[in-house]
Amino acid sequence: MELTTVWFILIAVLWTGYFVLEGFDFGVGILLPVLGRDDLERRVMINTIGPVWDGNEVWVLVAGGATFAAFPEWYATLFSGFYLPLFLILVSLIFRNVAFEYRSKGDSETWKQWWDRAIFFGSLVPALLWGVAFGNIVRGVEIDADKEFVGSFFDLLNPYALLGGLVTLSLFVTHGAIFLSLKTVGEIRSRARSIATRTGLAAAVFAVVFLGWTAVQRDGAEHFGWFVGMAVVAAVALLGALEANRRGREGWAFVGTATTLAFAVASLFTSLFPNVMPSSLDDAWSLTTTNAASTHTTLVIMTWVAAIFTPIVLAYQTWTFVIFRRRIGVQHIPTPKGVASESPQAPARPAADAAT
Amino acid sequence: MEPLDLARWQFGITTVYHFLFVPITIGLAFLVAGLQTAWYRTQQPKYLRLTKYFGKLFLINFALGLVTGIVQEFQFGMNWSDYSRFVGDIFGAPLAIEGLLAFFLESTFLGLWIFGWDRLSPKLHLATIWIAATGTLLSAYFILAANSFMQNPVGYEYNPATGRAELVDFAAVLTNKVTLVTFPHTIFGAFMTAGALVLGVSLWNLVRRPDRDPDAFRTSGRMASIVLLVAALGVAASGDQQAKVMTDVQPMKMAAAEAQYETRDHASFSIFSIGTPDGSEETFSLRVPGMLSFLAEGDWNATVEGIDNLQSGYELMYGPGDYTPNIALTYWTFRFMIGIGMLATLPALWLLWCTRKGRPLCVRRFALPVAIALPLLPLLANSFGWIFTEMGRQPWIVFGLMPTSAGVSPTVSAGEVLTSMIGFTLIYGLLAVIEVRLLLKTIKGGLPELPQPATDDTDGGNPTDPGAGPDNDDRELAFAY
Numbered sequence: 001m002e003l004t005t006v007w008f009i010l011i012a013v014l015w016t017g018y019f020v021l022e023g024f025d026f027g028v029g030i031l032l033p034v035l036g037r038d039d040l041e042r043r044v045m046i047n048t049i050g051p052v053w054d055g056n057e058v059w060v061l062v063a064g065g066a067t068f069a070a071f072p073e074w075y076a077t078l079f080s081g082f083y084l085p086l087f088l089i090l091v092s093l094i095f096r097n098v099a100f101e102y103r104s105k106g107d108s109e110t111w112k113q114w115w116d117r118a119i120f121f122g123s124l125v126p127a128l129l130w131g132v133a134f135g136n137i138v139r140g141v142e143i144d145a146d147k148e149f150v151g152s153f154f155d156l157l158n159p160y161a162l163l164g165g166l167v168t169l170s171l172f173v174t175h176g177a178i179f180l181s182l183k184t185v186g187e188i189r190s191r192a193r194s195i196a197t198r199t200g201l202a203a204a205v206f207a208v209v210f211l212g213w214t215a216v217q218r219d220g221a222e223h224f225g226w227f228v229g230m231a232v233v234a235a236v237a238l239l240g241a242l243e244a245n246r247r248g249r250e251g252w253a254f255v256g257t258a259t260t261l262a263f264a265v266a267s268l269f270t271s272l273f274p275n276v277m278p279s280s281l282d283d284a285w286s287l288t289t290t291n292a293a294s295t296h297t298t299l300v301i302m303t304w305v306a307a308i309f310t311p312i313v314l315a316y317q318t319w320t321f322v323i324f325r326r327r328i329g330v331q332h333i334p335t336p337k338g339v340a341s342e343s344p345q346a347p348a349r350p351a352a353d354a355a356t
Numbered sequence: 357m358e359p360l361d362l363a364r365w366q367f368g369i370t371t372v373y374h375f376l377f378v379p380i381t382i383g384l385a386f387l388v389a390g391l392q393t394a395w396y397r398t399q400q401p402k403y404l405r406l407t408k409y410f411g412k413l414f415l416i417n418f419a420l421g422l423v424t425g426i427v428q429e430f431q432f433g434m435n436w437s438d439y440s441r442f443v444g445d446i447f448g449a450p451l452a453i454e455g456l457l458a459f460f461l462e463s464t465f466l467g468l469w470i471f472g473w474d475r476l477s478p479k480l481h482l483a484t485i486w487i488a489a490t491g492t493l494l495s496a497y498f499i500l501a502a503n504s505f506m507q508n509p510v511g512y513e514y515n516p517a518t519g520r521a522e523l524v525d526f527a528a529v530l531t532n533k534v535t536l537v538t539f540p541h542t543i544f545g546a547f548m549t550a551g552a553l554v555l556g557v558s559l560w561n562l563v564r565r566p567d568r569d570p571d572a573f574r575t576s577g578r579m580a581s582i583v584l585l586v587a588a589l590g591v592a593a594s595g596d597q598q599a600k601v602m603t604d605v606q607p608m609k610m611a612a613a614e615a616q617y618e619t620r621d622h623a624s625f626s627i628f629s630i631g632t633p634d635g636s637e638e639t640f641s642l643r644v645p646g647m648l649s650f651l652a653e654g655d656w657n658a659t660v661e662g663i664d665n666l667q668s669g670y671e672l673m674y675g676p677g678d679y680t681p682n683i684a685l686t687y688w689t690f691r692f693m694i695g696i697g698m699l700a701t702l703p704a705l706w707l708l709w710c711t712r713k714g715r716p717l718c719v720r721r722f723a724l725p726v727a728i729a730l731p732l733l734p735l736l737a738n739s740f741g742w743i744f745t746e747m748g749r750q751p752w753i754v755f756g757l758m759p760t761s762a763g764v765s766p767t768v769s770a771g772e773v774l775t776s777m778i779g780f781t782l783i784y785g786l787l788a789v790i791e792v793r794l795l796l797k798t799i800k801g802g803l804p805e806l807p808q809p810a811t812d813d814t815d816g817g818n819p820t821d822p823g824a825g826p827d828n829d830d831r832e833l834a835f836a837y
Binding site (some may be wrong): 029043046047050051052054055057058061062064065066067068069072073075076077078079080081083084086091093094095097098100101102103104111147148149150178209220258264293294297298301302306307309310313318320323324328331332333334 | 475
């Protein structure tokens with residue numbers, strides 16, 4: 001296999017990792033005002049992703065860095081072309097990440113309310129915009145003979161790409177709800193389960209329409225058969241996830257939405273190949289895995305680095321999830337000294353949802 | 357303003373801001389790891405309380421370092437797309453490797469450290485902070501390797517067919533002589549910065565709250581003073597080496613650092629000078645004879661090339677144009693970096709002297725303002741150092757290879773760059789205010805009390821055995837957001 005193809009696949013893998021992992025923590029952030037009825041419940045939700053959100057986010061940084069190293073022309077065109085959406089994503093991530101760290105370090109209600117808003121919007125905007133960005137990449141944007149993006153910001157807001165945004169948004173919310181049902185006890189768990197059914201159905205509709213629309217657009221593309229196969233797996237996995245969720249098989253439901261996200265990303269990348277960023281002006285101007293790539297020398301070095309270190313990263317990230325696998329509920333959240341502990345020895349809290 | 361100027365301002369603002377948090381993160385990660393190791397070895401509660409106290413300051417700082425770092429990675433593609441196309445084959449690799457090797461390590465293991473107090477054995481938990489700290493060093497190395505390529509491009513060949521610089525020797529890129537001197541200089545600088553912060557905080561507590569844990573803060577203050585002083589020696593020694601390497605690879609930067617227009621033997625170094633801002637005419641200056649020759653070449657009588665000579669040499673090499681950086685800026689940032697940095701050592705010397713042989717702190721009136729000002733000094737020195745390094749390289753983005761004006765994104769409008777520049781500046785300003793308030797609140801809060809060891813162990817598993825019934829465990833989390 002050509003090294004350029006290997007790197008195309010690796011970048012697809014990095015985006016898959018990002019969507020599967022950060023997807024659920026975006027979902028948790030968006031659901032924060034919906035499922036968390038009071039501060040304690042919101043803290044439970046935030047703490048389900050507390051130890052892992054930062055590691056999840058590195059996937060996008062490595063995806064960006066790998067694109068820079070392996071396909072500099074792709075990186076340059078994409079990042080300068082999608083300027084304002086990326087700026088909005090950056091602003092969102094800044095506020096959201098700071099919010100996770102700072103929210104619990106102040107006491108006032110206003111302080112927490114503002115950071116809750118930051119978490120909500122900071123999760124909502126990227127969840128939507130990553131889908132819009134991918135929609136545009138697959139659809140093709142105005143790229144000239146010099147590999148420069150010459151379209152405008154408003155060209156990026158076309159119906160197909162916006163639908164792509166709704167797909168990622170609804171999938172991430174569903175994925176996040178299922179993650180919450182898997183990681184919590186008590187009322188949040190049952191609420192998360194019931195909301196997953198509703199957002200999951202919406203996600204299924206959006207995803208099927210979007211993938212169908214993609215199929216119409218990319219009909220006759222080089223690997224069309226593979227694209228269709230993967231899209232079908234993504235759709236079936238989502239329906240499976242919803243059924244598992246309905247039956248209360250939360251682990252299987254999570255595997256289902258993770259599979260959906262992985263295969264949805266994979267199907268989009270497959271529909272692109274061998275392009276990485278098709279030009280809507282002229283097919284000859286499209287960025288491809290060959291005309292956007294680095295030299296063989298760079299790709300060889302990067303392949304060795306990736307081959308050695310990706311398994312190590314996967315091993316310790318998996319281990320982190322094992323360490324923090326236990327479910328949490330309101331009874332596990334430490335209360336600030338001198339507030340709740342003023343009543344001497346509160347009676348034993350009811351162990352909510354002890355069944356599992 | 358043109359997109360070029362705006363993009364440069366944005367890079368300057370976001371990079372200087374980012375680098376306020378980076379050195380604190382690097383240095384403090386190791387200091388906190390050291391404190392936790394002291395606790396692990398001695399089991400003295402004061403070390404654990406200091407670990408948690410400075411660990412909290414570390415995390416408040418880390419959050420901003422993290423988010424401003426994301427901006428840096430995206431910015432090359434957004435504002436400097438032609439630069440990215442031209443050097444991506446070489447420059448992208450260290451950035452990607454930084455992410456894969458270092459950033460994953462830092463983020464994942466910090467998550468384990470923050471939340472893992474009751475989930476990991478004490479030894480394993482201690483290991484997580486050391487691993488995260490090591491990650492910050494790796495991170496710094498790869499980023500500095502990338503920056504050093506801009507200062508002194510090596511290991512590449514220009515390919516006229518593709519019109520870009522292409523990698524031929526990655527080992528040469530990673531062992532660039534500029535990287536090899538810049539890395540220790542930056543890391544020692546980071547330890548000075550963290551040392552000054554811990555010393556400032558300890559001193560503040562000792563002066564303002566003398567009854568509250570004086571013993572613990574005396575320990576942390578002395579520890580920080582030693583770190584600061586050793587690091588300062590390292591900064592000076594590595595800076596001296598760096599000046600020599602820089603004289604070799606970018607003589608113009610060093611000539612501009614002294615505003616020396618004519619080539620001279622036994623060149624003097626001015627501590628300060630008064631005259632025209634660009635130093636072309638001076639009315640008064642305080643000079644050390646031969647010092648510049650020594651800084652540049654290690655020989656008091658060596659010849660140091662002047663700006664005029666270099667300028668005409670570059671015109672012959674690269675064609676007509678102005679190859680001088682902003683002289684006034686280069687001259688003064690160089691002096692501020694050294695002067696302000698070295699000033700930070702004085703409080704450390706004083707504290708070590710007055711607490712010698714087990715003495716309590718000899719409180720002085722000036723101690724409080726010193727405690728407050730001290731942490732700012734290395735931060736300022738770091739900023740001046742980077743402004744000197746980057747502005748002294750101008751008009752090049754990659755020295756001798758690509759002018760800065762050729763690197764900017766050709767299709768991004770001034771309005772777009774202005775939007776993001778104003779946006780980032782306002783957000784960064786707001787976050788700075790929030791962060792400082794939070795740091796002060798945490799500092800004023802004093803050392804945290806340790807929780808009483810759990811008496812009933814009936815409903816929970818063994819803390820060192822996280823495998824015991826994770827779902828039927830009603831113990832509170834040791835740490836929660």
